[in-house]
Amino acid sequence: xGILVDKNTKVIVQGITxxxxxxxxxxxxxxxxKVVAGxxxxxxxxxxxxxxxxxxxxxxxxxxxxxxxxxxxVPAKFAADAVYESVDAGLKLVVVITEHxxxxxxxxxxxxxxxxxxxxxxxxCPGAITPGESKVGIxxxxxxxxxxxxxxxxxxxLTYEVSYALTRAGIGQSTVVGIGGDPVIxxxxxxxxEYYEKDNQTKALIIVGEIGGDAEERAAKMVEEKGFTKPVxxxxxxxxxxxxxxxxxxxxxxxxGSGTYKDKVEKLESAGIKVAKxxxxxxxxxxxxxxxx
Amino acid sequence: xxxxxxxAKEIIKNYGFEIPQSILIxxxxxxxxxxxxxxxxxxxxxxxxxxxxxxxKSGGIKIVKTVEDAVKTAQTLFETPIKGIKPSFILIExxxxxxxxxxxxxxxxxxxxxxxxxxxxxxxxxxxxxxxxNPESIIRYPIDTFIGLRNYEARIIGKSIGVTGKALGSFxxxxxxxxxxxxxxxxxxxxxxxxxYLQDKVIPLDLRITIDDNSLFRHxxxxxxxxxxxxxxxEYEIKAHELDLAFVxxxxxxxxxxxxxxxxxxxMDLIYEYGGKPANFLDMGGGAEAEHVKTCVKFLLDYPKAKxxxxxxxxxxxxxxxxxxxxxxxxxxxxxxxxxxxxxTGTNEEQGKxxxxxxxxxxxxxxxxxxxxxxxx
Numbered sequence: 308x309g310i311l312v313d314k315n316t317k318v319i320v321q322g323i324t325x326x327x328x329x330x331x332x333x334x335x336x337x338x339x340x341k342v343v344a345g346x347x348x349x350x351x352x353x354x355x356x357x358x359x360x361x362x363x364x365x366x367x368x369x370x371x372x373x374x375x376x377x378x379x380x381v382p383a384k385f386a387a388d389a390v391y392e393s394v395d396a397g398l399k400l401v402v403v404i405t406e407h408x409x410x411x412x413x414x415x416x417x418x419x420x421x422x423x424x425x426x427x428x429x430x431x432c433p434g435a436i437t438p439g440e441s442k443v444g445i446x447x448x449x450x451x452x453x454x455x456x457x458x459x460x461x462x463x464x465l466t467y468e469v470s471y472a473l474t475r476a477g478i479g480q481s482t483v484v485g486i487g488g489d490p491v492i493x494x495x496x497x498x499x500x501e502y503y504e505k506d507n508q509t510k511a512l513i514i515v516g517e518i519g520g521d522a523e524e525r526a527a528k529m530v531e532e533k534g535f536t537k538p539v540x541x542x543x544x545x546x547x548x549x550x551x552x553x554x555x556x557x558x559x560x561x562x563x564g565s566g567t568y569k570d571k572v573e574k575l576e577s578a579g580i581k582v583a584k585x586x587x588x589x590x591x592x593x594x595x596x597x598x599x600x
Numbered sequence: 601x602x603x604x605x606x607x608a609k610e611i612i613k614n615y616g617f618e619i620p621q622s623i624l625i626x627x628x629x630x631x632x633x634x635x636x637x638x639x640x641x642x643x644x645x646x647x648x649x650x651x652x653x654x655x656x657k658s659g660g661i662k663i664v665k666t667v668e669d670a671v672k673t674a675q676t677l678f679e680t681p682i683k684g685i686k687p688s689f690i691l692i693e694x695x696x697x698x699x700x701x702x703x704x705x706x707x708x709x710x711x712x713x714x715x716x717x718x719x720x721x722x723x724x725x726x727x728x729x730x731x732x733x734n735p736e737s738i739i740r741y742p743i744d745t746f747i748g749l750r751n752y753e754a755r756i757i758g759k760s761i762g763v764t765g766k767a768l769g770s771f772x773x774x775x776x777x778x779x780x781x782x783x784x785x786x787x788x789x790x791x792x793x794x795x796x797y798l799q800d801k802v803i804p805l806d807l808r809i810t811i812d813d814n815s816l817f818r819h820x821x822x823x824x825x826x827x828x829x830x831x832x833x834x835e836y837e838i839k840a841h842e843l844d845l846a847f848v849x850x851x852x853x854x855x856x857x858x859x860x861x862x863x864x865x866x867x868m869d870l871i872y873e874y875g876g877k878p879a880n881f882l883d884m885g886g887g888a889e890a891e892h893v894k895t896c897v898k899f900l901l902d903y904p905k906a907k908x909x910x911x912x913x914x915x916x917x918x919x920x921x922x923x924x925x926x927x928x929x930x931x932x933x934x935x936x937x938x939x940x941x942x943x944x945t946g947t948n949e950e951q952g953k954x955x956x957x958x959x960x961x962x963x964x965x966x967x968x969x970x971x972x973x974x975x976x977x
Contacts, residue, residue, distance in 0.1 A: 450916070
């Protein structure tokens with residue numbers, strides 16, 4: 308159970324021979340993720356941690372027809388091409404770890420993937436994990452445990468921090484999705500929420516947002532207008548961030564007066580979503596929510 | 601990367617759109633000679649080339665009626681800081697008499713995942729101000745990335761902000777040209793404000809293009825000039841930029857270092873929540889090694905606004921022992937001494953804590969406890 312990735316997820320790693328690609332392939336395999344193939348142009352025939360490497364994604368898919376997901380570690384310059392390649396090879400989920408991809412590239416490959424019915428997670432994200440089943444990403448595995456709480460987050464480290472706080476409090480997670488810190492990303496809060504809504508394992512949802520953009524506001528609007536049957540709790544990073552400055556993430560910037568902390572909290576609260584002041588309040592709030600308080 | 605007005609105008613001109621005649625003055629140029637050679641006739645607009653917002657309001661643009669005044673004004677502008685920045689270039693441009701000023705901009709709409717044209721008949725003031733005073737006047741027109749901006753769409757947008765007659769054709773040409781620049785230069789923003797609306801044409805009086813930093817590998821000519829454009833940054837932000845650090849200066853007195861943008865921002869928020877004030881944002885990034893951590897800590901030791909330092913580190917990809925090593929190296933190499941509070945947890949936590957202990961630092965597990973200590977509560 309859980310969403311987007313599970314025990315049936317069969318992964319192709321694009322950029323598997325690079326430092327990051329090879330390192331995280333090992334960690335994903337250790338976790339039990341089914342990594343069936345890797346791709347690096349010109350390195351076909353090699354093996355990385357016993358995973359066969361191909362020159363192209365279509366060759367990899369031909370040899371491993373059960374592959375359904377790609378994870379991309381390719382450098383920013385070549386990342387867009389890697390996304391098109393996996394979409395055209397028929398994979399249904401593409402997780403883009405790569406940071407610093409030009410936003411015009413992201414616009415185009417995300418729209419293209421969408422037109423082909425393919426989900427993109429990221430760019431500039433840690434990936435997704437369904438604890439105990441599959442990890443398609445770069446998150447440290449030991450901070451998660453299986454359970455009832457979904458987490459969707461724009462920030463990497465903060466995701467780990469929140470998951471760890473829950474795990475220590477004995478509250479496990481259904482699926483944790485790092486949706487990415489870029490201005491333009493594939494799945495946004497509203498889209499992953501539709502998956503969480505349908506998932507039987509998920510009993511409550513945590514949204515970890517940050518300043519900039521309007522993804523949190525749109526999530527609030529969705530809850531208000533369409534309703535959401537599970538309790539939602541949010542935390543927003545950047546309450547003290549100044550306007551017009553990029554706070555590390557390309558997407559974390561208050562521009563033209565929009566995307567402020569205050570706006571986000573107001574919209575979330577008026578939709579009935581509790582907003583934690585610090586991430587460390589989340590275990591208590593979510594445990595209350597699970598008990599129906 | 602923000603382009604200077606003259607650079608943005610050059611792009612539009614090269615695409616074949618007519619812009620006002622102008623000359624670019626560098627410091628030390630013989631201004632009078634340059635104006636005479638250009639055969640431009642007054643009146644002129646004399647414009648400081650700076651990247652900060654609100655240039656007009658800060659006195660960076662003057663209209664003059666004679667060549668002599670243009671020379672004097674340009675000389676004065678070179679010596680006049682605008683929001684702390686003295687210009688390196690002045691643009692002297694033929695002034696265009698006009699009655700109406702429009703606003704036209706193209707940005708990326710994050711949730712639609714499309715470029716969107718913003719237009720208003722109330723140009724000449726910031727879009728923020730238009731949004732406050734005349735929100736209903738702002739037209740938002742999303743563009744399909746696969747098809748691009750069609751000419752007829754440009755005409756629809758022009759009509760919707762009151763452009764008619766012969767000027768509509770000129771507006772159509774301007775907007776399609778601006779869109780071309782937006783796409784080809786990987787822009788986050790391409791904007792003309794004001795766009796002068798004359799009887800028979802439109803003329804961009806000001807023009808701004810911001811290139812997405814992540815795309816600079818496709819725009820190498822501009823990438824080379826990055827150092828010239830640090831104008832909007834403070835002294836320490838420029839130093840941080842040279843060291844390749846993700847640093848933003850703030851007004852408080854507690855230096856902040858975290859791993860990951862979200863966690864670092866949250867650390868700032870926590871300090872604030874417990875009554876302190878962060879002096880900065882500094883993200884060591886994911887997977888930082890000791891050498892990089894050392895650079896970050898030394899930077900904060902040298903940064904005068906930070907009276908104490910708070911390091912909040914959650915080990916995932918980043919290893920606690922690497923962070924601890926970097927901290928100890930920085931402390932050994934720097935002559936500046938400041939109180940340091942460290943929260944260290946996650947991957948290789950035990951080794952990290954041991955390294956710090958030997959250097960006489962007790963690291964915290966609980967971020968809240970650590971924050972309370974650093975803010976003095």
